[in-house]
Amino acid sequence: xxxxxxxxxxxxxxxxxxxxxxxxxxxxxxxxxxxxxxxxxxxxxxxxxxxxxxxxxxxxxxxxxxxxxxxxxxxxxxxxxxxxxxxxxxxxxxxxxxxxxxxxxxxxxxxxxxxxxxxxxxxxxxxxxxxxxxxxxxxxxxxxxxxxxxxxxxxxxxxxxxxxxxxxxxxxxxxxxxxxxxxxxxxxxxxxxxxxxxxxxxxxxxxxxxxxxxxxxxxxxxxxxxxxxxxxxxxxxxxxxxxxxxxxxxxxxxxxxxxxxxxxxxxxxxxxxxxxxxxxxxxxxxxxxxxxxxxxxxxxxxxxxxxxxxxxxxxxxxxxxxxxxxxxxxxxxxxxxxxxxxxxxxxxxxxxxxxxxxxxxxxxxxxxxxxxxxxxxxxxxxxxxxxxxxxxxxxxxxxxxxxxxxxxxxxxxxxxxxxxxxxxxxxxxxxxxxxxxxxxxxxxxxxxxxxxxxxxxxxxxxxxxxxxxxxxxxxxxxxxxxxxxxxxxxxxxxxxxxxxxxxxxxxxxxxxxxxxxxxxxxxxxxxxxxxxxxxxxxx
Amino acid sequence: xxxxxxxxxxxxxxxxxxxxxxxxxxxxxxxxxxxxxxxxxxxxxxxxxxxxxxxxxxxxxxxxxxxxxxxxxxxxxxxxxxxxxxxxxxxxxxxxxxxxxxxxxxxxxxxxxxxxxxxxxxxxxxxxxxxxxxxxxxxxxxxxxxxxxxxxxxxxxxxxxxxxxxxxxxxxxxxxxxxxxxxxxxxxxxxxxxxxxxxxxxxxxxxxxxxxxxxxxxxxxxxxxxx
Numbered sequence: 001x002x003x004x005x006x007x008x009x010x011x012x013x014x015x016x017x018x019x020x021x022x023x024x025x026x027x028x029x030x031x032x033x034x035x036x037x038x039x040x041x042x043x044x045x046x047x048x049x050x051x052x053x054x055x056x057x058x059x060x061x062x063x064x065x066x067x068x069x070x071x072x073x074x075x076x077x078x079x080x081x082x083x084x085x086x087x088x089x090x091x092x093x094x095x096x097x098x099x100x101x102x103x104x105x106x107x108x109x110x111x112x113x114x115x116x117x118x119x120x121x122x123x124x125x126x127x128x129x130x131x132x133x134x135x136x137x138x139x140x141x142x143x144x145x146x147x148x149x150x151x152x153x154x155x156x157x158x159x160x161x162x163x164x165x166x167x168x169x170x171x172x173x174x175x176x177x178x179x180x181x182x183x184x185x186x187x188x189x190x191x192x193x194x195x196x197x198x199x200x201x202x203x204x205x206x207x208x209x210x211x212x213x214x215x216x217x218x219x220x221x222x223x224x225x226x227x228x229x230x231x232x233x234x235x236x237x238x239x240x241x242x243x244x245x246x247x248x249x250x251x252x253x254x255x256x257x258x259x260x261x262x263x264x265x266x267x268x269x270x271x272x273x274x275x276x277x278x279x280x281x282x283x284x285x286x287x288x289x290x291x292x293x294x295x296x297x298x299x300x301x302x303x304x305x306x307x308x309x310x311x312x313x314x315x316x317x318x319x320x321x322x323x324x325x326x327x328x329x330x331x332x333x334x335x336x337x338x339x340x341x342x343x344x345x346x347x348x349x350x351x352x353x354x355x356x357x358x359x360x361x362x363x364x365x366x367x368x369x370x371x372x373x374x375x376x377x378x379x380x381x382x383x384x385x386x387x388x389x390x391x392x393x394x395x396x397x398x399x400x401x402x403x404x405x406x407x408x409x410x411x412x413x414x415x416x417x418x419x420x421x422x423x424x425x426x427x428x429x430x431x432x433x434x435x436x437x438x439x440x441x442x443x444x445x446x447x448x449x450x451x452x453x454x455x456x457x458x459x460x461x462x463x464x465x466x467x468x469x470x471x472x473x474x475x476x477x478x479x480x481x482x483x484x485x486x487x488x489x490x491x492x493x494x495x496x497x498x499x500x501x502x503x504x505x506x507x508x509x510x511x512x513x514x515x516x517x518x519x520x521x522x523x524x525x526x527x528x529x530x531x532x533x534x535x536x537x538x539x
Numbered sequence: 540x541x542x543x544x545x546x547x548x549x550x551x552x553x554x555x556x557x558x559x560x561x562x563x564x565x566x567x568x569x570x571x572x573x574x575x576x577x578x579x580x581x582x583x584x585x586x587x588x589x590x591x592x593x594x595x596x597x598x599x600x601x602x603x604x605x606x607x608x609x610x611x612x613x614x615x616x617x618x619x620x621x622x623x624x625x626x627x628x629x630x631x632x633x634x635x636x637x638x639x640x641x642x643x644x645x646x647x648x649x650x651x652x653x654x655x656x657x658x659x660x661x662x663x664x665x666x667x668x669x670x671x672x673x674x675x676x677x678x679x680x681x682x683x684x685x686x687x688x689x690x691x692x693x694x695x696x697x698x699x700x701x702x703x704x705x706x707x708x709x710x711x712x713x714x715x716x717x718x719x720x721x722x723x724x725x726x727x728x729x730x731x732x733x734x735x736x737x738x739x740x741x742x743x744x745x746x747x748x749x750x751x752x753x754x755x756x757x758x759x760x761x762x763x764x765x766x
Contacts, residue, residue: 322641323724357693358719361732389723396726465726 024221028214059134062161065181104180157189158182224253327464334471345379348427352419355391373418377427380509382476390472393465394431402435425511432485432504443482479508540585540655541565545575572596591618599632606633613654645756649708667702670762701760710757
């Protein structure tokens with residue numbers, strides 16, 4: 001069964017009307033109309049001036065001819081009709097010599113032609129009697145049809161001028177002679193008509209072409225928009241893995257699609273993160289809760305239970321739960337951009353100095369040497385609270401996990417904090433230790449929430465410390481990386497066994513962003529060459 | 540001290556009122572912002588403890604008009620919103636301190652008592668004495684039993700805070716906030732180590748220890764012998 005048209009999704013419905021409504025189509029049409037306007041305007045101007053010149057030339061020719069007749073007349077015209085005879089002879093000669101020329105010579109009394117002396121055409125055109133200067137008229141002439149061989153009458157256009165001569169007849173009466181000299185302009189008319197029909201033809205062709213082009217662009221446009229629309233719909237229906245296909249043309253649709261894809265990646269990452277978090281919450285909060293419940297139930301059932309002991313252990317459990325819960329809440333709030341105070345210029349070096357001072361006694365107490373390499377670094381836009389929190393977490397983490405379980409560690413336990421300018425602007429901060437280190441496989445994982453490595457199961461902690469650091473780094477647009485810390489064999493360079501290093505966490509803060517560019521960050525990263533063109537001064 | 544508690548959660552309020560009374564304070568309780576405001580207008584309190592989220596009139600909206608009317612009674616906000624922005628908003632609205640739920644009751648008592656003390660003339664006081672320990676803020680000298688004790692600048696500030704609040708319990712968080720001006724919970728014992736260093740300087744060679752640890756709460760500087 002076929003789906004009724006109105007039940008199909010909007011994107012498939014009534015393609016043609018949508019095609020005509022697209023902006024691409026409208027632009028094509030607007031440009032077509034503009035183009036045709038110019039074309040016709042210029043054509044008319046050129047044509048009109050050419051035609052006008054031709055007519056002027058004809059007019060001059062006719063005028064000169066009449067002057068010539070007048071001169072001829074006055075030369076012979078002193079005695080009676082001799083001038084007329086001369087004109088008649090000359091007309092007869094010209095009728096043979098001049099091919100396109102037409103002559104009519106009539107004699108008339110009181111403006112009425114009554115005797116045609118000589119004529120190339122049928123009858124005397126009405127216009128010729130009254131017209132002043134050059135006039136247009138149609139005349140009839142007989143031609144031999146090329147196909148049939150039969151003579152036939154055709155009507156042709158011509159332009160002419162009229163000359164009047166006055167004679168005294170033998171009886172003393174006034175004799176009026178009218179000479180009409182004309183030129184056949186059927187060629188000119190033909191050119192004019194051809195030009196007109198060409199214009200119509202070109203305009204028609206142009207319109208068809210414009211419609212086709214408009215439909216093509218519009219269709220292309222619609223296809224890309226529909227593609228995006230369908231992807232978005234699929235995602236709305238729950239398939240988050242869908243992405244918009246790029247066609248590689250690098251046009252604005254590719255850029256848009258690329259940005260949308262990047263956004264979808266981000267959303268997918270967040271969704272996956274959320275799912276992980278809820279799984280982890282279920283695990284990390286449920287097991288202590290179950291433990292508490294079991295303990296309380298046991299205490300209730302056992303009349304001789306030491307209530308104080310039960311309450312004390314429960315209080316510890318609850319406190320830990322709350323700490324986990326608070327840490328999770330902080331991470332979520334930091335990641336969602338809430339909280340964390342106003343963005344101010346923070347001197348990371350100064351904060352680091354203060355944190356060193358704060359942690360130095362605790363580190364010494366735990367048997368660590370806390371070393372600071374703090375050099376002045378550019379200020380970072382962000383929150384002093386959050387940055388200090390991140391440094392505190394890193395130091396807490398190092399104090400907790402860089403400990404050697406054996407009595408005699410292979411190296412003197414050291415934690416080194418470095419702050420300095422970052423090449424290319426911004427500030428960098430690192431905290432490195434020479435503890436047992438973390439295997440490369442685990443290095444990626446330790447930033448994730450609730451990840452606690454096997455080794456650290458025995459210590460207290462909720463597996464959120466580094467996640468919080470990571471969230472704070474992301475909030476500041478900073479890059480965080482986990483890698484090698486200090487060597488276990490300082491001074492020996494040849495030994496590069498992966499296990500011979502402690503853990504190092506490096507954070508690279510970006511230079512303060514130009515406020516306007518911030519929302520474009522994703523696009524700028526992904527279309528680096530284009531961006532470089534847009535801001536030539538940025539390099 | 541006479542304390543006004545404005546808290547809409549009846550269980551939490553009962554617990555608060557009982558705890559504060561046991562600590563020797565006179566406590567009045569309001570269940571919402573509107574009644575809290577009218578009770579505060581009646582006056583006579585030494586401190587307010589106000590929940591930030593209240594039905595009707597919220598904590599900030601309750602306190603702000605009081606401050607505009609010139610009421611300078613110190614106020615402590617309690618809130619489940621723990622982020623810096625909220626803390627800043629609370630302090631801007633005229634709060635003097637901010638405590639995030641869930642809090643340890645010992646922390647609350649310590650802070651409320653510190654607030655009550657803040658009103659005294661001791662802010663311009665430049666000399667402090669606890670037992671035979673003397674501190675002069677102007678000359679930056681510390682003596683115990685007449686003997687001069689050298690302190691690092693931070694140790695001096697730590698001791699100064701303890702002396703200003705002598706006889707009261709101060710918590711680790713209070714120390715971090717007031718001496719270092721950071722607002723977070725360090726997971727390791729950073730503050731304890733600073734205290735033990737200070738202790739080794741002021742108490743070690745003397746018979747009567749002044750800087751005592753209060754189990755589960757914090758520290759107190761007092762010349763009273765331990766019970």
